[in-house]
Amino acid sequence: MSTDTLTTEAKRENAAMLAAALGIGLEAAGEALQxxxxxxxxxxxxxxxxxxxxxxxxxxxxxxxxxxxxxxxxxxxxxxxxxxxxxxxxxxxxxxxxxxxxxxxxxxxxxxxxxxxxxxxxxxxxxxxxxxxxxxxxxxxxxxxxxxxxxxxxxxGIEPTVFEAPVDIGHAYLAGAGAIGNGFLWAARHLDFRGSLDIDDDDDVSSGNLNRQIWFTKDDIGLPKADRLASLAQGSFPRLKLTPRKLRLQDLPEKSNGPWLERLFVAVDSRRARRIIQREFPGEVFDASTTDIREVVIHHHKQPTLQACLSCIYEADQEEFTREHHIAEHLGVSVDEVRLERISGSAAEKIAARIPNLKASALVGIAYDTLFKQLCGEGTLQSLEGRRIVAPFAFVSVLAGTLLALEVLRRRGAKRGEARFNYWRVSPWHPPLGRRRVLRPRQPRCEFCGNRVFKAVNDTLWGGEPERERE
Ligand SMILES: [Zn+2]
Known part of the structure; x- marks a missing residue:
């Protein structure tokens, strides 16, 4: 079987990743993958x-x-x-x-x-x-x-007997039905997850997603990611009810001032999106992310904690700052608009005025990163060679999703007194090493933990700071 399952756009995403990794042109990279x-x-x-x-x-x-x-x-x-x-x-x-x-x-x-x-x-x-x-x-x-x-x-760190054991996740949410969200359920179907999982994503499957969103095929293009993922995966989860929600987590109607978000799996596609999610005051977080094809990061925390939250782990960094400025500059919009993540009606007009062959009406609601990646793939923004955001290969996203599912299993089966950690960096190119698990402290300048109001709300929802960490 050939990769006719891939669209031209998906092949371009792969070529862009290889081009960035090898430091070669897009066309040569595309050929090298054939x-x-x-x-x-x-x-x-x-x-x-x-x-x-x-x-x-x-x-x-x-x-x-x-x-x-x-x-x-x-x-x-x-x-x-x-x-x-x-x-x-x-x-x-x-x-x-x-x-x-x-x-x-x-x-x-x-x-x-x-x-x-x-x-x-x-x-x-x-x-x-x-x-x-x-x-x-x-x-x-x-x-x-x-x-x-x-x-x-x-x-x-998983006991061999635990692989068969039921894993009750209660009522949990999955933020993001993209590459890692797909990988998570692709792996979790081999485990006995039980309970209910709401899949939150407001985006539709695009042709440039098929290089890494492992459940989706050409038939899914243009349809809501949350709906398609729930529908394709449900048959593999006899005891876990999957509910699609075509909304971002922060836009859900059940949001309340109470502890509504007890358990959350995070599979969104940017550092900023993770910081935004932290402001929803999740009780327990299982998170996985990728840094192009070099690295996978697994993070977990459970409130109340004295250690790092999502915003501590995914602090705004120089790369993010630089990228947002470049995107703003090249699309002809302000940095504040880029930070809203999705293209508004007025921003769409400005972008269409700046870049030929783009229609404003088709841009509204699309993520800036997505549009930017497409333009990079088409060579429109050649001047940004090397700085562009590239999507990892499928095996990297699926590895992240698999380690996320295994982390849920590990925490459910963990014995008391086991070494505590909240952060694990894993390379797809080297063996996973348990000793690289670390306990990351709170960041003094964290936009969540360092904010008095957020901290007070968090303490009210999940109890004050523990004298000693539970896990
Ligand atoms: Zn924090």
Missing amino acids: FDVAITADPTDATATAIATDLASLLRRTIRSANLGEPGEAVVLEILIGDAGAKTDRRSLRIQVGSEGAVIGGEPARERCAGIPRVLCLLVACYAAAATMQTVFQDRLPFEGSSPLRVSFDQL
């Missing part, structure tokens, strides 16, 4: 076939084709999983899975894979996708990946 891989697994090995299926789904969002059947002539790399013999004479990348972990690359033993929880097959597939890109692009990538890449499952 390669085929073959994935060969022993059909009687359930772990190997699950990894093969997930890996193919991830790679098809990025490269021209990932072939599970007979490899075609154009294959440049054959990925061999478990005890599978090569079908081609091309370069190969072998994956071996034992009960303790996976080895991707190098020369692992050729043997049958161990039986592991299904969600870990997806985790291995995410790393295998990174290793595939690493094998193809090698030192052209701006960072060195681990080879072989050894993923030790104990680094996740």
Whole structure:
């Protein structure tokens, strides 16, 4: 199967990501992604076939084709999983899975894979996708990946028995039905989540989303993301009711002065959006974010806490400041307008006056970042080479969503007295390391924690500061 599942716009998003990573032009990057891989697994090995299926789904969002059947002539790399013999004479990348972990690359033993929880097959597939890109692009990538890449499952801090256990999330909200929100439910379908989840997103699926929003296909373009995600995923969640809400979290009608937002999963697409969400006074937050293809961040906090909130973790930084100014300058609007995140009617008029071939009526309500990315993809804003916002490859967003789902599982199964942390940085190109989990303190200049009024409201809603942290 070729990546005909991808639209021209989605291919451009991938090309823009690779162009930024390799420091090459958009056209060359687009061509560099036009390669085929073959994935060969022993059909009687359930772990190997699950990894093969997930890996193919991830790679098809990025490269021209990932072939599970007979490899075609154009294959440049054959990925061999478990005890599978090569079908081609091309370069190969072998994956071996034992009960303790996976080895991707190098020369692992050729043997049958161990039986592991299904969600870990997806985790291995995410790393295998990174290793595939690493094998193809090698030192052209701006960072060195681990080879072989050894993923030790104990680094996740999850007891093996917990994978099967029910996870009651009560009534929770998911903010954002984009790349990470998609990845979260794509992973969580392999766990026994129960309760109800409201999916909040006011945006529609666009053709430039298909490179990374793993549940969506061409059939979903133009339809509301929240509706489509709930509808596509519901069948995989017999005990979790998914309710689409075509609204942003901050616009929900049930918002009240009481503790209405007890548990929240955060999968929005910007630092500013996370700070805005913090002002809704969430009780417990599970958050995942990506920094292009370099890094995934997992954050958790539960009120009352003396430690970092979302706004502490995602403080306004220089990069955000610079980007907002560039977007404002190039679209011909003010920085304050850009900070509203969505294009208003009056801003749409100004943008249409500045940029040829854009109609004001078609711009109203679109996110500035989305429009800006489209313009970068079309080469309209060439002067911003290197500074543009780029969307990560599918496997990076899905890795973020998978680690988010695993974090929910881990916290539900965590024993008392376990090491406390609220922040975990994970690289898609290196094994996940438990020791990189840290406890980040409150930031003295945090726009939420440092605000007396917000703090007083927060204390009223969730209780005052604890003498000792609960978790
Ligand atoms: Zn804070």
